[in-house]
Amino acid sequence: MEGVKLRVLAAMSGGVDSAVAAARAVEAGHDVTGVHLALSKNPQTYRTGARGCCTIEDSRDARRAADVIGIPFYVWDMAERFHEDVVEDFYSEYAAGRTPNPCLRCNEKIKFAAVLDRAMALGFDAVATGHYARKGGDGLLRRAVDPGKDQSYVLAVLTPAQLDHSMFPLGDTPKDQVRAEAEERGLAVARKPDSHDICFIADGDTAGFLKNRLGSATGDIVDKATGEVLGSHDGSHQFTVGQRHGLGLKRPAADGRPRYVLSITPVDNRVEVGPREALRVDRIRTGAPVWLAAERTGSFEAEIQLRAHGEVYPATVTVEDGGLTARLHKPAFGVAAGQALVVYDPDAAEGDAVLASGTIDASASSEAESLEAAGV
Amino acid sequence: MAYLDHAATTPMLPQALDAYVRTAQSLGNASSLHGSGRTARRTVEEARERIAEALGAKPGEVIFTGSGTEADNLAVKGIHWARRADGRNRVVTTAIEHHAVADAVAWLGDHEKADVTELPVDKIGRIDTAVLAALLDERAAEITVVTCMWANNEVGTVQPVADIAALAAAHGIPVHTDAIQAVGHVPVDFAASGAAALTLSGHKLGGPTGTGALLLRRDVTATPLLHGGGQEREIRSGTLDVPGIAALAEAVDHAVRTRETEAARLAALRDDLVARIRRAVPDAVYNGDPDNRLPGNAHLSFPGCEGDALLMLLDAAGVECATGSACSAGIAQPSHVLLAMGADPDDARSSLRFTLGWPTTEADVDALVAALPEAVRRAKTAGLT
Numbered sequence: 123m124e125g126v127k128l129r130v131l132a133a134m135s136g137g138v139d140s141a142v143a144a145a146r147a148v149e150a151g152h153d154v155t156g157v158h159l160a161l162s163k164n165p166q167t168y169r170t171g172a173r174g175c176c177t178i179e180d181s182r183d184a185r186r187a188a189d190v191i192g193i194p195f196y197v198w199d200m201a202e203r204f205h206e207d208v209v210e211d212f213y214s215e216y217a218a219g220r221t222p223n224p225c226l227r228c229n230e231k232i233k234f235a236a237v238l239d240r241a242m243a244l245g246f247d248a249v250a251t252g253h254y255a256r257k258g259g260d261g262l263l264r265r266a267v268d269p270g271k272d273q274s275y276v277l278a279v280l281t282p283a284q285l286d287h288s289m290f291p292l293g294d295t296p297k298d299q300v301r302a303e304a305e306e307r308g309l310a311v312a313r314k315p316d317s318h319d320i321c322f323i324a325d326g327d328t329a330g331f332l333k334n335r336l337g338s339a340t341g342d343i344v345d346k347a348t349g350e351v352l353g354s355h356d357g358s359h360q361f362t363v364g365q366r367h368g369l370g371l372k373r374p375a376a377d378g379r380p381r382y383v384l385s386i387t388p389v390d391n392r393v394e395v396g397p398r399e400a401l402r403v404d405r406i407r408t409g410a411p412v413w414l415a416a417e418r419t420g421s422f423e424a425e426i427q428l429r430a431h432g433e434v435y436p437a438t439v440t441v442e443d444g445g446l447t448a449r450l451h452k453p454a455f456g457v458a459a460g461q462a463l464v465v466y467d468p469d470a471a472e473g474d475a476v477l478a479s480g481t482i483d484a485s486a487s488s489e490a491e492s493l494e495a496a497g498v
Numbered sequence: 499m500a501y502l503d504h505a506a507t508t509p510m511l512p513q514a515l516d517a518y519v520r521t522a523q524s525l526g527n528a529s530s531l532h533g534s535g536r537t538a539r540r541t542v543e544e545a546r547e548r549i550a551e552a553l554g555a556k557p558g559e560v561i562f563t564g565s566g567t568e569a570d571n572l573a574v575k576g577i578h579w580a581r582r583a584d585g586r587n588r589v590v591t592t593a594i595e596h597h598a599v600a601d602a603v604a605w606l607g608d609h610e611k612a613d614v615t616e617l618p619v620d621k622i623g624r625i626d627t628a629v630l631a632a633l634l635d636e637r638a639a640e641i642t643v644v645t646c647m648w649a650n651n652e653v654g655t656v657q658p659v660a661d662i663a664a665l666a667a668a669h670g671i672p673v674h675t676d677a678i679q680a681v682g683h684v685p686v687d688f689a690a691s692g693a694a695a696l697t698l699s700g701h702k703l704g705g706p707t708g709t710g711a712l713l714l715r716r717d718v719t720a721t722p723l724l725h726g727g728g729q730e731r732e733i734r735s736g737t738l739d740v741p742g743i744a745a746l747a748e749a750v751d752h753a754v755r756t757r758e759t760e761a762a763r764l765a766a767l768r769d770d771l772v773a774r775i776r777r778a779v780p781d782a783v784y785n786g787d788p789d790n791r792l793p794g795n796a797h798l799s800f801p802g803c804e805g806d807a808l809l810m811l812l813d814a815a816g817v818e819c820a821t822g823s824a825c826s827a828g829i830a831q832p833s834h835v836l837l838a839m840g841a842d843p844d845d846a847r848s849s850l851r852f853t854l855g856w857p858t859t860e861a862d863v864d865a866l867v868a869a870l871p872e873a874v875r876r877a878k879t880a881g882l883t
Contacts, residue, residue, distance in 0.1 A: 155814070196810050243880035244807055 128247040130154045130289065133233055134187060134195070136180030138304045138311045139252030139292055141187035145307055146291035147250045148191055154250070156188035156195040159237065161204040162322065183311050190308055198240070200232055207231035209322055216332050216359040219386035220460025223276065223430065224320055230279040238287055248287045253277055256293035256473050261286065263414050264473030265466070268296040275430045278464040278479035279412055293473075329360040329368075341391030343369060346384050346400060358391045364401055364456020371395075382456065401455040402487050408446045408463050408480025415467070415477045424477060425466045426450070428457055439465055446480045457485040500817045500865035504702075504794060504855025505651055505679060511704035511749050511856065518706055518745035528738040529727060538740045545747030549711060552754040553698075554687030561712045561730045562743050566678045566699030567598040568723070569712040572734065573674040573695040574602045574645055576720030578612060581642040581672070588613040588640040590633065592625055593838035596651050599676050600834070603645065613640065622787040623655035623839050631665055638669035646673065648680035648696075652822050652835045652851055653786030654795025656684055663692030672718050678702055682753025683761060683792050694718040698750070700742070704856060705749030709742040764854045765793035767863060771852060772796050774867045779874050785836065785849060794854035799841070803848050803877035811873035812850075817866050820851045 130152040132144035147154045158181050181197060188195035208227050215222035238249045254266035255274040263285055266272040280288065292300055304312035323331045338356035345352055353371045355361070365383040375381050381395040406428070421440040426448050428435070437448040448463060463482050466474040510518070526538030543557070550557040563569040578589055591603045593616050606612040615633060617625050625646060634641070644666045649656045663673040672694030680686050682703035688696050695718060700709030714720060714733070726735030753760075775782055775798060783799040800808060805821035812819060822833040832846035852866065 155810075194810075194813065196806070198806070240807070240880045244811060244876050 125151075128152045129245060130248050130250050131237070131241040131246045132156050132193070132250045133237060133252075134158050134184035135252070135317075136183035136187075136311065136314075137252065137317060138301060138309070138314055139254070139297075141184070141191070141252070141309050141311050142300050142304050142307070143250050143252040143289075143291040144187070144193065145191045145303075145309070147289060148193060150291070154191075154193045155246070156184065156191070156193050157237070157241075158184040158195070158197045159200045159204075159232070160197050161208075161232075162201055183314065187309050187311055190310075198237065200236060203236045204228070204232055204322075207236075212320075212322075213332070213335050215460050217336055217388060218460075219358065219388045221362045221458035222460045223462060224322070225430070226276045226279055226462055229276055234277075234280050234284040234288060238284060242287065248289050250289040250291060252292055253290050254292055254297070255290045257285065257288070257290060258472055258475065260475075262475040264293070264469070264475050266290075266293045266473070270431075271297045273430075274466075274474075274476055275427055275432075275462070275464050278414065278462060278476045280414065281412060282414060285414060332359050333357055339391055341393065343371065343393045343395055345381075346394040346396040352381075352395065355393055358386050358388050358393050361386050361393050363458040369395060398455060401457075402453045403455075403457050403485040404450040404453045404488050406448045406450070406454070406457060406463055406485040407483050408448075409483050410444055411441070411446050411465075411478040411480040413478045415475060418477070425468050425474065427464045427466065428454060428482070429461055434466070445483065446478065453487070454485075457482060459483060459485075500862040502817065502819045502852040502854065502858070502862060502866060504858065505792075505851065505853035506820055507701045507707065508704055508855040509857060510701075510706060510745070511752055513752055514705050514745040514749040517748040518741045521741035521744040524740075526740065528740055529729060538738075541740050541744050542738050545743045548747040548751045550713075552750050553681065553696075553713065554689045554691075555696075555713045556716070558716055558731075559688070559713050561714055561734050562738060562746075563710040563712055563734055564708055564736070564739070566676075566697055566702070566710040569697040569699070569710045570596070570598040570674075570676050570678075571602045572712055572720060572723050573697060573714070574599055574643065575606060575723065576733070577643040577672055577674060577695065577718060578606055578610075579721035580719040582612075586640055586642055587611070588615060588637065588642065590615045590617065590630070590641055590644040592617045592619065592646050592657075594619050594623055594650050594652075594655075594835045595645065595647055596676060596678070599645055599647065599674075612642075617646070619655075619838050621840055623650055623653045623785075623835065624787060624790075625657050625662065627658055627661050627665060630662060634665055634669050634671070638671060641666075641669075641671050644671055644673045646675055648675045648677035648686065649684060649792050650786070650835060651679045652833055653797045653839070654679075654792035655787040656680070656790045656792065659693060660691050663694075667692055672715075679792055682750065682757055683794065685757070686754075688713050695720070700746040700749060703749050703753040705746040706742050709739065709746040711746070760856065761793040764858065767854055767858060767860065768794060768796050770860075771854075771863045771866065772798070774863065775870060778867055778871045783845075785839070785841075792853075794858070796852045796854075797849060798852075799836075799845055799849040800874055800877070801845070801848060802881065803874055804880065805847055805849050807877040807880050808850055808873050811876055812866070812869055815865075815869035815873065817869050819866075820853070821847075821849065822851065 130147045132154050134140045134156045185195050208224050212222050212224050253273045254271040255277050256264040258264050265274045319326045336359050340354050342351045343353040361383045384396045384400050385394045419441050424439050425434045426437045436451045440447045459482050461482050462479050464479045465477040467477050468474050526534035528538040528542045546557045546560045549560050589603050589612050607614040646662050648659050659675050666673045674695040675693045676697045678699040681698040694715045696713040698711050701707040722733050724735045729735050781801050785797040809821050832843045836846035
């Protein structure tokens with residue numbers, strides 16, 4: 123898209139990254155309009171001080187950044203869509219014993235779907251965001267230059283068509299340089315802290331947020347190996363596979379080592395725990411993949427990533443039965459269903475390229491007979 | 499750029515700007531007893547007399563405020579507080595008031611345990627006086643104040659304020675009318691209307707922002723919102739804004755004196771605008787009272803389009819208009835006025851308000867008519883989200 127003047131819609135959260143991204147799109151010669159997405163029906167309820175991404179303050183910060191950059195600015199009300207596609211999905215995934223990634227869902231359903239569709243219909247050519255990722259000359263999505271900030275994982279759910287109409291002006295720049303640039307440009311958000319928490323959980327208390335909606339019901343915490351009941355909890359949806367803290371177990375394990383959540387069974391409100399070794403998996407199965415690069419068949423060598431900013435695993439990936447199976451060459455621990463498995467083609471020079479992504483359905487260790495037998 | 503949002507604010511008239519600048523250069527607190535104070539006071543009193551004269555009021559009935567919103571709050575809360583008694587705690591309002599009245603009434607309901615009755619409107623946004631008559635027959639003794647706007651800020655429908663005031667007067671109940679959109683645009687005579695209180699605002703008629711006034715009959719008491727130096731009959735304390743008041747008087751005087759010819763000019767431009775929009779976009783729906791409405795107001799719905807999207811596209815094309823009245827945190831809510839008129843929420847979100855003012859010319863209408871069809875085509879593609 124370089125050299126061509128495009129009508130660009132810059133999604134502006136009120137943070138430093140999206141502000142600099144918008145400014146860079148202007149500098150690249152595009153005709154840029156800033157839009158802040160209002161994601162809460164009642165902005166008060168998502169208020170999280172300076173850290174959230176959808177408060178009245180954030181809307182004001184985005185507006186002031188647009189003033190300084192010198193672009194028109196509007197607020198788009200996406201609250202209803204956001205609630206249906208992201209917040210409700212968050213509840214139902216936890217209720218099903220899975221661990222969703224709402225930022226990824228928001229990219230998939232809101233920013234690069236509802237917003238992009240609306241922008242295209244209204245005559246825009248592209249949506250620009252402050253995500254840290256690169257788009258190669260080959261049109262592939264690649265990791266950002268700054269490995270600590272790389273967000274290609276949460277963008278891997280995009281389809282090639284969505285990616286075609288997306289711009290990530292920050293992918294080639296380390297975060298500290300983006301802050302310095304914001305300062306130089308006179309953007310007041312230059313020193314605003316990064317947002318880390320889930321934007322719609324104001325106080326960061328995810329367990330409390332889920333309990334409010336999904337209720338509480340006493341269930342057992344069981345030793346997976348022995349079947350012994352070790353304690354109780356008041357709702358299986360408050361747990362994530364791999365979780366170590368907050369189990370509230372009174373007695374230590376016989377061997378004195380910490381215990382982890384191994385599996386969650388919402389049907390009987392049961393949480394199984396055991397030693398870290400029991401979390402080891404080397405086979406992971408996903409649902410239907412989204413291919414960002416040319417679709418492949420059979421088996422191939424690649425690298426996979428299982429959570430945002432998580433570790434990278436070399437693996438053999440096989441396309442089979444409508445999904446992906448990854449056979450890891452080194453084990454992973456605590457793989458939660460519901461998270462995305464993102465397949466990368468390693469490329470040190472241009473940045474690892476995203477090949478495909480799929481939602482994790484099941485995982486197992488090679489010691490178990492099959493994925494199904496692992497009971498996840 | 500074509501500015502078609504004069505109901506939001508309209509530029510200051512040159513003579514009002516002159517009066518402001520001239521007065522702002524002279525020293526004096528209108529409450530001071532020395533020469534400078536007397537000069538300032540004279541400016542204020544002359545302004546008071548001019549406004550009274552222009553609007554069929556007595557000078558002593560003019561209370562200067564800092565905005566139309568303040569005057570509305572003072573009238574609604576002040577008269578309610580002053581008349582509230584055992585068994586009398588009900589405010590009667592309409593479903594289509596501006597937030598300056600609607601939210602003041604809602605606050606009385608939520609925080610002061612006032613009972614609230616909302617009068618409905620018909621499909622063209624007109625109050626049904628029969629509903630008020632029936633309510634008065636049944637509950638007159640409970641009512642502290644009736645408040646009904648003179649003309650609606652969104653759809654422009656002019657209300658039968660004199661009929662409403664006459665009905666209420668038969669029961670000794672004071673009527674407040676928010677005439678912010680009406681003064682200088684349709685004939686307004688305070689005494690003839692029978693209203694006990696009337697709000698006007700400077701920046702809607704060519705005066706400065708931050709100026710307003712409440713016309714309040716001398717036999718009606720309003721409990722103050724602001725306590726202090728006891729200015730304005732001890733009803734509105736605060737040092738008088740002498741330049742603002744001088745400019746407000748200049749603007750009111752000019753707007754009222756030239757109203758007849760200016761209203762005819764704007765109504766003709768407006769009718770032309772509506773006719774040309776309907777030719778360019780045949781499914782557009784003209785909202786409000788087709789006959790008895792503000793001369794500079796055109797309010798239309800564009801089925802299948804979101805008003806926000808249209809506004810953005812027109813803005814990019816250099817045409818400025820509004821979707822309705824202002825919104826919280828920039829998030830558009832379906833207009834309570836259109837909902838009260840029986841529109842479904844989707845229709846309510848698909849509307850635009852074009853308002854003409856003293857600088858508007860045929861060129862502004864041309865610019866709108868040129869840009870609108872493409873905006874509608876795109877907004878229709880985007881649909882309702």
